[in-house]
Amino acid sequence: MTLGRYMKSSHEMEVKGLFRNWRSWLSNDRDRLRKFVGLVNDKHRVISALTDDELQAEASELRQMVQTGGRTDRLRVKAFALVKEAVSRKLGIVMHDEQIMGAWVMADGQVAEMKTGEGKTIASLPPLFWLSLQNQVHMITVNDYLAQRDYVQADKVMAVLGTSVGWNHAALSGLQKKEVYAKEIVYGTWSEFGFDFLRDRMEYQIDRRVMPGFNYAVIDEIDSVLIDEAKTPIIIAGKSRASPDLYYLSDKLLRALTNRDYEVDEETQQVMFTEAGIRKIEAMFMIDNLFDISCVTIYHHLLQCLRARVIMQADRDYIVDKGKVQIIDAFTGRIMDGREFSDGLQQAIEMKENVPLSEETRAHASITVQKFFSLYPFISGMTGTMESDKEEMREIYGLHVFRIPTHKPVLRKDLIDRVFLTKRDKYRGLASEVSSLHERGIPVLVGTTSISQSQEIYELLRGMSLPCQILNAKTEREEAEIIGRAGRRGAITIATNMAGRGADIHLDPEVISLGGLHVLGTERHESRRIDLQLRGRSGRQGLPGASRFFISLEDDLIRRFGGEEAETVAIGWRTGEEGSSDVELVRWVDAVQERAERHMYEVRLFVYRLDCVVHKQRQWYYEYREKLFSLGNVTDELLASAKYVFAEKVAAYCPENDVFEEWQTDRLRSELGWGEPIRLSGGVTQQDVLDQIKQTWEQHWFSFQYRLVSPLWSEEWRLELMKLLDRGWLEHMESLNALKLGIHFRALEKRDPLDIYEEESFVLFQMFERQFRLEAGGKFIREVLDFCNRKLRGSA
Numbered sequence: 001m002t003l004g005r006y007m008k009s010s011h012e013m014e015v016k017g018l019f020r021n022w023r024s025w026l027s028n029d030r031d032r033l034r035k036f037v038g039l040v041n042d043k044h045r046v047i048s049a050l051t052d053d054e055l056q057a058e059a060s061e062l063r064q065m066v067q068t069g070g071r072t073d074r075l076r077v078k079a080f081a082l083v084k085e086a087v088s089r090k091l092g093i094v095m096h097d098e099q100i101m102g103a104w105v106m107a108d109g110q111v112a113e114m115k116t117g118e119g120k121t122i123a124s125l126p127p128l129f130w131l132s133l134q135n136q137v138h139m140i141t142v143n144d145y146l147a148q149r150d151y152v153q154a155d156k157v158m159a160v161l162g163t164s165v166g167w168n169h170a171a172l173s174g175l176q177k178k179e180v181y182a183k184e185i186v187y188g189t190w191s192e193f194g195f196d197f198l199r200d201r202m203e204y205q206i207d208r209r210v211m212p213g214f215n216y217a218v219i220d221e222i223d224s225v226l227i228d229e230a231k232t233p234i235i236i237a238g239k240s241r242a243s244p245d246l247y248y249l250s251d252k253l254l255r256a257l258t259n260r261d262y263e264v265d266e267e268t269q270q271v272m273f274t275e276a277g278i279r280k281i282e283a284m285f286m287i288d289n290l291f292d293i294s295c296v297t298i299y300h301h302l303l304q305c306l307r308a309r310v311i312m313q314a315d316r317d318y319i320v321d322k323g324k325v326q327i328i329d330a331f332t333g334r335i336m337d338g339r340e341f342s343d344g345l346q347q348a349i350e351m352k353e354n355v356p357l358s359e360e361t362r363a364h365a366s367i368t369v370q371k372f373f374s375l376y377p378f379i380s381g382m383t384g385t386m387e388s389d390k391e392e393m394r395e396i397y398g399l400h401v402f403r404i405p406t407h408k409p410v411l412r413k414d415l416i417d418r419v420f421l422t423k424r425d426k427y428r429g430l431a432s433e434v435s436s437l438h439e440r441g442i443p444v445l446v447g448t449t450s451i452s453q454s455q456e457i458y459e460l461l462r463g464m465s466l467p468c469q470i471l472n473a474k475t476e477r478e479e480a481e482i483i484g485r486a487g488r489r490g491a492i493t494i495a496t497n498m499a500g501r502g503a504d505i506h507l508d509p510e511v512i513s514l515g516g517l518h519v520l521g522t523e524r525h526e527s528r529r530i531d532l533q534l535r536g537r538s539g540r541q542g543l544p545g546a547s548r549f550f551i552s553l554e555d556d557l558i559r560r561f562g563g564e565e566a567e568t569v570a571i572g573w574r575t576g577e578e579g580s581s582d583v584e585l586v587r588w589v590d591a592v593q594e595r596a597e598r599h600m601y602e603v604r605l606f607v608y609r610l611d612c613v614v615h616k617q618r619q620w621y622y623e624y625r626e627k628l629f630s631l632g633n634v635t636d637e638l639l640a641s642a643k644y645v646f647a648e649k650v651a652a653y654c655p656e657n658d659v660f661e662e663w664q665t666d667r668l669r670s671e672l673g674w675g676e677p678i679r680l681s682g683g684v685t686q687q688d689v690l691d692q693i694k695q696t697w698e699q700h701w702f703s704f705q706y707r708l709v710s711p712l713w714s715e716e717w718r719l720e721l722m723k724l725l726d727r728g729w730l731e732h733m734e735s736l737n738a739l740k741l742g743i744h745f746r747a748l749e750k751r752d753p754l755d756i757y758e759e760e761s762f763v764l765f766q767m768f769e770r771q772f773r774l775e776a777g778g779k780f781i782r783e784v785l786d787f788c789n790r791k792l793r794g795s796a
């Protein structure tokens, strides 16, 4: 157990080329793809004449060939043709050539970029089948709704080919999970797979683990999973009681503060107290210095309560439902089941919302999306809207994105934005557009950025006697019906980002002749991709449609990232309330959005780099834990720990640079529980003391081993070591977290915060490792010595 190989290594190196599986993408040009599509179609013509039984027999023969090493393009062509036929038989859909192209790219371990509505769900089936012939595949979706929907469809198709499909979700018991993980293809969200991985690592019995291992992952909406989720790691949390008094006091104090007592950095969404605020707090808590180490807890609670009050908004960041605060995912508009705000923010919000305080979470284990997917030797995926993040995919994940042409030309008209001075003008402009489209019978989808905004617009339109329906996290149960109605003549649907990936709006035939669905966005998102997702609800599968965004200079995006230019634009505003579609102005809005994207990218990179530092430590922890599992017995580990303790204690109480008369041998003996005297005489060295101890120790150990060491004894110690290790790791994670939270406030040191983090987390890790050794070794030594002392007494 040495740390040497986990010593610091530059995080820069980690950032590039995380995955090994991208091959020469240049060779994957369209001509090559078209050639394979032709071969698949030829094979398909032959296969389509087979009976269902013959189809299954072909599939099983193929499986055998692949499993005995055959992975040629010829076999892949056959696998694809079989899926094409199964899709046609079970779903009544003939796969387009473009879908086969996308499928081929995915089977190659790359990313297929296929426009929204092109039928990616079905395009993923051939690579899933092909890869499942070789080993288990995890199909990663962005949410549970899509996991379930796509699993049901895949199960129908794969049944024809004798391939088993499962759906992994939070409601399953350990036993049920094991059954699901026995399937050849498993659907689920990354966080569900991630939680299983973390939980498995924390088990004390190996047969309670559910996940068999990592082979292939195909990721739907790969940019959303790998990029949007990259800001927040998943955390397995244990519970500990929150300190309600401190939250209560902090919250009460904050009510007495004015906005001169704190500052909010709009761009980073960080909060801090001003000098005046700090003085007030110090007076109220009767403390001299809020930044003293003894006030860390108070300061932490105050900051979280301030964040809860000034940054976090109900019906945007969270909802309060039946006395519970639940997180809303900003990218999907959905409730994040089973997740809570961490580091006391959850409790601070509960205090603000006046609902019962939940137990505070203590992170037991956590992992970021980047590190999680680096566990798979192979990943590939698909996306509709990669545009802005291609670089990041290549930089961080080493994945190449291949654009697939659309099956039919895209007929949707993406109209130029209309920019307004105020939010009020914007809403008025939007309402009149909705009303005029509605009069012409054209269905409208209004995309909003939060639940509260969706409600505001709903009220506004209802006030104008326009019939409308609303889709947000609060109406999630009716999602399928709402989407089912959204493509009807004259329908008006107001939705949050829930009307993004997966919302497949079918149009009534008469609507097609009216020009299809019109999508109106009420605000640009921090990422262009999310806007494109919204636009992509219309103009699917070559149908007509239109989209337009309504922007105001009071929008969050402009306020946060528009800088001083936004004020200049507002001052020079010449257009009236009707809004402007001036090309220069819209270009400026584009530039503001790009600034936001860059900022978010930097945040993600920072989180990732911080995690790279911790990852080496986590690897050490997991590997050591695995080693404890796999050892025949743990005696050697215990003896090594005992040796470590002797060396540490002797060095502490018999320091080389002190004369031996100064040595504290009595303390040394009492700390070790050592019965025998330690002989000291002129010329004695530290090594002599150590040798004396070791010699006697070996005799004790010999008699203990002879009498007491058994498989059962070893098992008990295995469990004990794991528990000591886990407890130490938990404390270490908490120290790391505190270090991370404080890192932004270390700007005065004028050093890269990442370097500070790397250095200090390494010191913390050494402390954790040392502490573990001392505890384990100390306990073991005491057990042996106690036995020997009792035996001596007994024989005396």
Ligand SMILES: Nc1ncnc2c1ncn2[C@@H]1O[C@H](COP(=O)(O)OP(=O)(O)OP(=O)(O)O)[C@@H](O)[C@H]1O
Pocket: 093, 094, 095, 096, 099, 114, 115, 116, 117, 118, 119, 120, 121, 122, 384, 500, 501, 502, 503, 504, 536, 537, 540, 541
């Ligand atoms: N070859 C095909 N022929 C006809 N319809 C198809 C075909 N492939 C898929 N579809 C249908 O097209 C619609 C869109 O499919 P799907 O939702 O998979 O698209 P998508 O590319 O994933 O879109 P988004 O990115 O917006 O979620 C679905 O109703 C699906 O059944």
